[in-house]
Amino acid sequence: xxxxxxxxxxxxxxxxxxxxxxxxxxxxxxxxxxxxxxxxxxxxxxxxxxxxxxxxxxxxxxxxxxxxxxxxxxxxxxxxxxxxxxxxxxxxxxxxxxxxxxxxxxxxxxxxxxxxxxxxxxxxxxxxxxxxxxxxxxxxxxxxxxxxxxxxxxxxxxxxxxxxxxxxxxxxxxxxxxxxxxxxxxxxxxxxxxxxxxxxxxxxxxxxxxxxxxxxxxxxxxxxxxxxxxxxxxxxxxxxxxxxxxxxxxxxxxxxxxxxxxxxxxxxxxxxxxxxxxxxxxxxxxxxxxxxxxxxxxxxxxxxxxxxxxxxxxxxxxxxxxxxxxxxxxxxxxxxxxxxx
Numbered sequence: 001x002x003x004x005x006x007x008x009x010x011x012x013x014x015x016x017x018x019x020x021x022x023x024x025x026x027x028x029x030x031x032x033x034x035x036x037x038x039x040x041x042x043x044x045x046x047x048x049x050x051x052x053x054x055x056x057x058x059x060x061x062x063x064x065x066x067x068x069x070x071x072x073x074x075x076x077x078x079x080x081x082x083x084x085x086x087x088x089x090x091x092x093x094x095x096x097x098x099x100x101x102x103x104x105x106x107x108x109x110x111x112x113x114x115x116x117x118x119x120x121x122x123x124x125x126x127x128x129x130x131x132x133x134x135x136x137x138x139x140x141x142x143x144x145x146x147x148x149x150x151x152x153x154x155x156x157x158x159x160x161x162x163x164x165x166x167x168x169x170x171x172x173x174x175x176x177x178x179x180x181x182x183x184x185x186x187x188x189x190x191x192x193x194x195x196x197x198x199x200x201x202x203x204x205x206x207x208x209x210x211x212x213x214x215x216x217x218x219x220x221x222x223x224x225x226x227x228x229x230x231x232x233x234x235x236x237x238x239x240x241x242x243x244x245x246x247x248x249x250x251x252x253x254x255x256x257x258x259x260x261x262x263x264x265x266x267x268x269x270x271x272x273x274x275x276x277x278x279x280x281x282x283x284x285x286x287x288x289x290x291x292x293x294x295x296x297x298x299x300x301x302x303x304x305x306x307x308x309x310x311x312x313x314x315x316x317x318x319x320x321x322x323x324x325x326x327x328x329x330x331x332x333x334x335x336x337x338x339x340x341x
Contacts, residue, residue: 035203042196049189056182063175070168070331073161078328080158081261087154088260091147158261169252169332245297245338248290251315253298253335255327256284262327271307277320284309284318295340302340 256262258269258277271277272284273292283296284307290296294305296317303319312318317337321327 035200035207038196038200038203042193042200045189045193045196049186049193052182052186052189056179056186059175059179059182063172063179066168066172066175070165070172073165073168074328074331077158077161077165078325080154080161081259081324081328084151084154084158084261087147087151091144091151155261165332166252166254169334173252173334245340248296248337248339249315250334251298251317251337252332254316254318254332255321255330256309256318257321257324257327259324261324273306275306277307279320279322279326282306282320284312284320286312286314286316289314290317297338297340298335 269276271282275282280301281304283298283303283305285292285294285305287305287308290305292305292308295302296305297303298317298319303317307318307320309318319330321330
């Protein structure tokens with residue numbers, strides 16, 4: 001039989017051991033952030049996500065307005081091209097009419113002009129008929145000059161609209177990039193919020209377990225006999241295309257055709273390589289970036305670098321199409337370009 005004194009000493013040792021075990025367990029649990037700290041960090045992230053969503057909504061509205069502006073610019077360019085076509089047609093008609101008048105008055109063997117002058121009754125009449133011929137000539141010169149001025153003004157407007165279209169495309173690319181960055185930030189922070197939610201649940205479970213362990217320790221200390229109680233806790237604790245093609249980078253893609261507005265007097269007769277430009281094949285490039293004769297892939301289609309242009313500098317590619325309506329419809333955009341050979 002154990003002595004009463006020894007039993008008391010043994011009971012005190014067991015209680016002290018339980019209390020020490022609870023103290024160690026509590027230290028391990030609170031080595032992690034508390035529930036309140038995690039809640040504060042989660043709330044701060046949620047506020048950031050809310051602010052980013054507001055910025056994203058504003059950005060989406062800007063992109064929508066920009067898209068509308070680009071459509072309006074494209075429509076204005078189409079209208080400008082119509083005006084240019086009408087001015088050219090009117091100029092051709094005026095030129096033909098002028099040639100007929102010159103032929104009527106000056107062609108060798110035609111006596112109409114001489115008869116007109118010889119039919120003058122006196123010198124005053126003769127001078128009046130001479131003035132008439134001079135006035136007709138001045139009229140033709142004035143009309144042709146007016147038509148030329150009109151064509152130059154229309155072309156100037158067209159150039160301004162084309163610059164505006166390029167500027168809008170640059171803005172669209174910038175806004176789309178910023179939109180993608182915001183969406184990525186929101187996604188990353190949403191993942192962090194989910195992680196904080198998981199940590200908060202674990203922290204609550206750990207705190208609840210700690211409370212149970214403390215209650216058990218206090219109950220064991222109050223019991224006059226027994227072996228004590230113990231608790232346990234557990235805690236989880238250069239880019240390449242899909243086809244293997246090498247990327248040249250991101251390029252601004254424009255479109256041109258053999259019309260006067262796009263090519264001037266050149267008229268699309270031949271490329272800088274000496275080939276005949278062909279829709280679906282020919283592109284104009286900066287030879288220092290893409291050597292002539294190279295083949296590249298744009299939006300899954302293979303093109304050949306056959307042409308150059310004064311405005312084609314750096315990461316810019318001008319795709320040849322058959323007519324100006326198609327060039328306007330295709331517009332200006334950005335795309336990843338890959339080597340095809």
